[in-house]
Amino acid sequence: MEKRLRSARVELLDQCLVVEDDSIIRLDLEQTLKGFGLKHVHGASTLEAAAEIISSSPIRFAVLDYNIGPSNTVAMAEALVASGVPALFLTAYGTSVELPESLSRMQVLAKPFSSELLAEAMLKELGRLSPPAEPDVCDGGCCV
Numbered sequence: 001m002e003k004r005l006r007s008a009r010v011e012l013l014d015q016c017l018v019v020e021d022d023s024i025i026r027l028d029l030e031q032t033l034k035g036f037g038l039k040h041v042h043g044a045s046t047l048e049a050a051a052e053i054i055s056s057s058p059i060r061f062a063v064l065d066y067n068i069g070p071s072n073t074v075a076m077a078e079a080l081v082a083s084g085v086p087a088l089f090l091t092a093y094g095t096s097v098e099l100p101e102s103l104s105r106m107q108v109l110a111k112p113f114s115s116e117l118l119a120e121a122m123l124k125e126l127g128r129l130s131p132p133a134e135p136d137v138c139d140g141g142c143c144v
Contacts, residue, residue: 017062018043019050019073020090025111029063032115036122047071054080061122062087066097066108078102086125 016038020026023045030041042057044050047068053059054076062080064073066089073089080087081103088107091097095108105128107121 014039015057015060016041017050017053017057017059017064019045019047019062019068019076020065021045021068022065025065025090029118032118033063035115036119047073047076050076059085061085061125063118063122064089066091066093074100074103077106081106086122086128088121088125 016033018026018029018033018041020029020043026043026045030043033041038061040057042053042059044053045068050073059080062077062085064077064087066072066074077087077089078100088109089097089099090109090111090113092111095110097108099106099108107125109117109121
């Protein structure tokens with residue numbers, strides 16, 4: 001699975017955001033993502049730091065801890081997904097977190113998780129939010 005992620009349009013993942021308030025988990029995630037072949041992995045431990053990164057870097061994928069202190073990353077995920085940026089949630093509370101309808105198909109990984117599960121979830125999100133294929137151009141009843 002990790003090999004598939006390394007070969008799966010990694011150029012689209014040039015800029016990845018990791019929002020995680022536990023510094024050990026965040027650093028481990030950053031290293032894992034770099035091991036997958038991602039070039040620039042930006043780590044943030046607060047929503048404010050994450051927002052600053054989003055405003056200054058062309059983020060292409062986001063890994064978001066569901067709970068950051070007393071807040072959650074749902075609004076951030078909604079904004080990212082609405083702008084076409086695939087994202088997934090991490091949580092220590094199991095995979096049954098309450099998500100709004102707009103995020104109901106988003107991948108949720110329960111901590112702890114393996115790098116294999118992370119790669120699988122990322123591939124699913126990339127596939128789910130990939131732009132649709134170009135439609136055939138029809139000219140006079142004949143598709144070209």
